[in-house]
Amino acid sequence: MKTHFTRDLALLGVMSALGSTLFAQEALKVSGARPDATAAIWTASSDAPKCESPFTNSLPSYILLTNGNSTFFTISRQFPRSPQAISVAAMNKKQTPWAVVVACADSRVAPEILFNETLGNLFVVRNAGNVVDPVTIGSIEYALLHFHIQTVLILGHDTCGAVQASAEVWHDNKSPADLCGSIGSIVNRILPGMTNDPALIRLKDEPTNVDLLRLAGYRNAYQQAVALARGSSIVRKGAQIYYATTSMSTASGTNYTGQINIVPAVNPPVYSPLGKPGAAQGGE
Numbered sequence: 001m002k003t004h005f006t007r008d009l010a011l012l013g014v015m016s017a018l019g020s021t022l023f024a025q026e027a028l029k030v031s032g033a034r035p036d037a038t039a040a041i042w043t044a045s046s047d048a049p050k051c052e053s054p055f056t057n058s059l060p061s062y063i064l065l066t067n068g069n070s071t072f073f074t075i076s077r078q079f080p081r082s083p084q085a086i087s088v089a090a091m092n093k094k095q096t097p098w099a100v101v102v103a104c105a106d107s108r109v110a111p112e113i114l115f116n117e118t119l120g121n122l123f124v125v126r127n128a129g130n131v132v133d134p135v136t137i138g139s140i141e142y143a144l145l146h147f148h149i150q151t152v153l154i155l156g157h158d159t160c161g162a163v164q165a166s167a168e169v170w171h172d173n174k175s176p177a178d179l180c181g182s183i184g185s186i187v188n189r190i191l192p193g194m195t196n197d198p199a200l201i202r203l204k205d206e207p208t209n210v211d212l213l214r215l216a217g218y219r220n221a222y223q224q225a226v227a228l229a230r231g232s233s234i235v236r237k238g239a240q241i242y243y244a245t246t247s248m249s250t251a252s253g254t255n256y257t258g259q260i261n262i263v264p265a266v267n268p269p270v271y272s273p274l275g276k277p278g279a280a281q282g283g284e
């Protein structure tokens with residue numbers, strides 16, 4: 001077991017060395033971002049392991065996710081995949097997932113459906129707020145080491161209850177520990193990213209502002225991606241991290257499409273004047 005683990009770690013190191021330069025170029029091509037724009041964000045704090053290059057050559061998995069979501073919002077939304085499409089023979093074999101998706105537990109954010117995938121293809125970790133905690137990190141590391149997955153996507157969404165709960169704690173000048181049960185453990189991992197983003201400062205006074213909450217959900221997905229990179233040397237060496245949100249129908253008139261704009265996690269959120277996440281990515 002130990003030998004297998006060591007071999008996997010060595011393999012991840014080789015993969016990283018081979019793919020880092022190529023994928024860095026490809027990822028920046030996708031986003032249009034400047035490589036120096038995020039250096040400070042990706043530098044770990046002094047009490048955390050220094051971030052190494054997060055790049056590997058995981059472009060094929062990124063394309064598969066993007067294409068699957070395109071099929072969902074153009075076709076499958078109207079004509080859902082039939083249960084008969086699931087291959088019983090394939091299910092009897094060992095699983096071979098090719099991407100990890102960390103998604104909110106919200107019932108509208110099921111990754112297998114949003115990416116038009118069947119059973120056995122996505123390794124999904126879900127919790128309220130798509131937060132990255134030690135259990136989440138351990139689950140992701142397991143997937144990388146055992147299935148040699150190179151793509152990890154953090155998937156948040158608009159109108160996220162966990163994000164709104166965090167905004168309300170901020171507004172009420174409360175501590176996450178004041179919340180009932182263990183809900184504060186979720187807010188604890190969302191609130192810091194929210195309060196550190198100048199674009200979200202108005203949320204403190206307007207914790208129910210739908211447009212601001214949309215931006216906060218996008219910011220949270222990014223913040224969790226950063227937490228993942230900082231929290232796992234295995235992920236930093238072996239995986240490319242992305243983040244995204246999916247939109248919901250809201251009181252401000254957002255129409256649900258199911259379309260997901262996947263962004264490499266080295267690129268921080270860019271908000272348009274209209275409050276749409278990612279609309280101006282790569283711009284000034």
Ligand SMILES: [Zn+2]
Nearest residue numbers: 104106160161
């Ligand atoms: Zn949510």
